[in-house]
Amino acid sequence: MHEPVLSIRGLTKTYRGGTRALDNVDLDIRKGEIFALLGPNGAGKTTLIGAVCGLVRPTGGTIAAFGHDLARDWRAARARIGLVPQELSTDMFETVRRAVTYSQGLFGKRHDPARIEEILRGLSLWDKRDTQIRALSGGMKRRVLIAKALAHEPELLFLDEPTAGVDVELRKGMWDQIAALKERGVTIILTTHYIEEAEEMADRVGIIRGGRILMVDEKHAMMERLGTTEAVIDLSEPLAALPPAIAAFPVELAGEGMRLVYRGGSGAGGGAAEVARLTQALTRTGIAYTSLDIHDSSLEDIFVGLLGAQEVSA
Ligand SMILES: Nc1ncnc2c1ncn2[C@@H]1O[C@H](COP(=O)(O)OP(=O)(O)OP(=O)(O)O)[C@@H](O)[C@H]1O
Numbered sequence: 001m002h003e004p005v006l007s008i009r010g011l012t013k014t015y016r017g018g019t020r021a022l023d024n025v026d027l028d029i030r031k032g033e034i035f036a037l038l039g040p041n042g043a044g045k046t047t048l049i050g051a052v053c054g055l056v057r058p059t060g061g062t063i064a065a066f067g068h069d070l071a072r073d074w075r076a077a078r079a080r081i082g083l084v085p086q087e088l089s090t091d092m093f094e095t096v097r098r099a100v101t102y103s104q105g106l107f108g109k110r111h112d113p114a115r116i117e118e119i120l121r122g123l124s125l126w127d128k129r130d131t132q133i134r135a136l137s138g139g140m141k142r143r144v145l146i147a148k149a150l151a152h153e154p155e156l157l158f159l160d161e162p163t164a165g166v167d168v169e170l171r172k173g174m175w176d177q178i179a180a181l182k183e184r185g186v187t188i189i190l191t192t193h194y195i196e197e198a199e200e201m202a203d204r205v206g207i208i209r210g211g212r213i214l215m216v217d218e219k220h221a222m223m224e225r226l227g228t229t230e231a232v233i234d235l236s237e238p239l240a241a242l243p244p245a246i247a248a249f250p251v252e253l254a255g256e257g258m259r260l261v262y263r264g265g266s267g268a269g270g271g272a273a274e275v276a277r278l279t280q281a282l283t284r285t286g287i288a289y290t291s292l293d294i295h296d297s298s299l300e301d302i303f304v305g306l307l308g309a310q311e312v313s314a
Pocket residue numbers: 015016017019020021039040041042043044045046047048086
């Protein structure tokens with residue numbers, strides 16, 4: 001087990017006015033991982049990032065990055081941490097290339113035009129290199145923020161909603177860029193509302209709500225543990241009610257009796273054997289079906305289920 005790159009203990013933030021945005025957060029981030037922080041609006045994601053990046057002053061708790069306590073030894077860690085902020089507040093009158101070049105020099109990196117070109121081409125911004133940032137579209141502006149963070153070459157990079165407002169095709173391109181950073185050994189913490197993005201990229205996922213971390217786990221373990229199997233079976237003839245042999249399975253009748261929906265099994269693929277038994281039971285009971293579609297629940301299903309359950313118990 002590696003020494004964590006980032007170690008957060010008991011982190012609390014109460015804003016003036018009394019909003020408790022972070023409530024006793026403990027979190028360790030491992031070197032070289034992509035960690036996705038998922039949570040609804042107002043969960044505390046940006047506040048958490050701001051606390052690590054020196055933009056938000058914590059009310060309590062400790063943060064250590066690269067073994068340095070940030071409260072005491074801020075400068076040692078700062079140059080090694082990069083941030084792509086959620087809010088667009090960059091130098092609007094600069095050209096793309098100058099803004100990105102400035103970021104490269106900010107923490108003492110040598111000016112490297114070839115690297116800047118590589119970054120801008122990788123983000124489909126090379127054609128816009130001499131355009132003022134204010135003349136770019138929203139999605140392009142967001143990509144400039146990413147280019148700036150890449151130019152700085154941090155070892156620990158925060159991406160706060162990196163692909164918000166970016167179209168699907170370019171989003172895929174950005175995922176490739178982020179994957180390439182991981183290849184270079186960069187540790188990445190990202191927040192996103194696109195759960196597909198976390199599912200695609202993250203090694204581990206943390207779920208935060210109301211300033212509390214509800215769960216942190218390997219993405220695959222989370223899907224394994226909380227995932228379920230869903231099967232949709234279209235029937236040849238409508239059923240008025242479920243025969244007892246079928247009702248013993250976790251199924252519901254839908255589509256005016258023309259469809260059976262199975263939800264069960266624990267863990268990815270765990271329901272497949274039961275679905276096989278279900279289809280055998282259908283055949284034995286003389287119920288014919290025309291199609292069977294079986295799939296495992298996504299991270300999104302798990303996420304919505306988990307937050308929904310919290311809502312009920314809150
Ligand atoms: N500067 C501030 N002053 C007072 N309250 C704030 C401030 N910034 C954030 N908050 C409050 O803290 C809570 C957490 O906000 P935060 O921006 O961290 O959420 P988030 O998880 O990033 O949400 P989103 O998904 O919408 O970006 C919210 O209730 C928010 O209203």
